[in-house]
Amino acid sequence: MPLVVKDFTWDQNDTTVFVTVPLKGVKANKVDIFSSEEYLKVSYPPYIFECLLEAPVDDETSTAQVGNGAVLFKLKKKDPAQWSNLQSEQAADKDVMRQKRQEAIETAHTRSEEATKKKAEQKRLDEKYTINEIMNMEAAERQRIEDLKESERKKATEELEKWKDEQRHLAEEEKARLLQERKAAEEAKRAEQKVVKRSKKKGNIFDDVAQGISTRESGHIEISFTPRVFPTPIRESQTPLEEEWLKKQAEAARVIEIADKDLSEEEKNPLWLRDKGNSFFQAGNYKAAVNVYSHAIRLNSKLPALYSNRSACHLKLRNFFKCIDDCSKALELLTPPVPQNANSRCKALVRRGTAFCELEMYIEGLQDYESALKLQPNGEQLQADADRIRQIIQGSTES
Structure with a gap:
């Protein structure tokens, strides 16, 4: 007591x-x-x-x-x-004391609940304010980029109009020169005809000279082009980056010799294993495809297609964190960024963005979708998915 x-x-x-x-x-x-x-x-x-x-x-x-x-x-x-x-x-009075004690405890409990609710409400308002600020910053950045694009577009239009005026002026000068040459040629022809007419009257004194003039010989010109691995013309190519990409692809495609008598020659070839994993994926056997891709990666960890294809299997199996890891590794290997690997980079970005959205990390997912749109600006489905993610972010903010 x-x-x-x-x-x-x-x-x-x-x-x-x-x-x-x-x-x-x-x-x-x-x-x-x-x-x-x-x-x-x-x-x-x-x-x-x-x-x-x-x-x-x-x-x-x-x-x-x-x-x-x-x-x-x-x-x-x-x-x-x-x-x-x-x-x-x-x-x-013990009864009064007990009642006052209970009232005091209930009042304190009620006050604590109100304080907790107020704190939670304030936290929600702070999070909403933070998201609004982030969206405002992103909107301001997009507006800045649009203004910059518009400025560059106006500048390019002005330069194009200036070039058209210059070309029009040159064409007019060329036309005037051709008319002048034609006029001079016609005058020379008329003068020559007058001379011929006079010579016929005096006798053909040019026959011996005309017989000594030889005709121009025919010929042909050979044109050779610089050999190119990529289909783009060399004036539009990023030669150092493309050569680096070709070198990395050649190194990655090299078959590694493995002393394992239990493996066949095909099972030691990462490219053959990649095709085998693709067939499993098309058949819907995603776990088998993951095993095949993983074995190929152990043989050669420099092929970006192995990580990209395995990320697609993880996405089907709803292993979202593993999908994000494989997509990030594929993007690291898909360097330098050249037009020849743009489609592969776009697929990796879309898969990683989808995995982020499945984990309700919509802002990170939207960033990957916007990066993919830069690689495929005409992708209608990509644009629709990005708009839907924006609506989800805005809806969660308003709620």
Whole structure:
């Protein structure tokens, strides 16, 4: 049975009540304090202090400090006045005391629930504000890019019009020159005809000269083109990047010799294993395809197609984190970024974006879809999926 503390002290003025409860050698970290508008309680086993106040106090502005071997309450009176006693006359009634204690506990519980709800509401508002700010920043960045594109478009249009004017002017000059040459040729022809007519009258003095003139010999010109691995013309090509890509592909395609007598020659070839995994995938046997791709990766870890194809299997099997890892590895190997691997990079971005969305990481998913749209700007399905993700993000923000 706890021991009731009776050697407490108190003091007051018109607005404040000071109550000091001795701790009797008990450490401060073992003291339990509870207070409300009409009830005080200090528990530090085996001692307990309870007080039913004579008048209500403002619990919001009142304080309790533990130190120097005592608990000091500083209670703000709701109605300024002098109290005749600290405890109410009803404190002797155990039923009243029990009722006041229960009311104080329920009031404190209600206040705690309200504070928790308020904190959760504030957190939701902060998250909503953060998402709105992120979307505003993204919208501002998109607007900046659109303005930059529009500026470049206007500049290109002006340069094109200027070039057209120059070409038109050159064409007019060329036309005038051709007309002048034609006119001069016609005048020379008319003059020659006059000479021929005069020569016929005097005798054909040009026959011997005409017989000595030889005709121009026919011939042909051979044109050779620089051999190109890629179909694009060399003036539009990124030659160093393409050569680096070809070198990496050649190194990745090299078959690694493995001393394992249990494996056939085909089972040691990563390219054969890739085709085998593709056949399993088309048949819907995704787990078998994952095993085949994984074995091929152990043989050669530099082929991006192995990681990209295995990510498609993981996506079908709803192994989203593994899908994200394989897509990221494929994108690392699909470097340097050249037109020849743009389609593979686009597939990896779309699969990783889909996995992010399945994990409800819509902002990361939207970023991958927008990167894929840069590689395939005319993809209607890609654009529709990106718009749907934006609607999901905006809907979650508004809710």
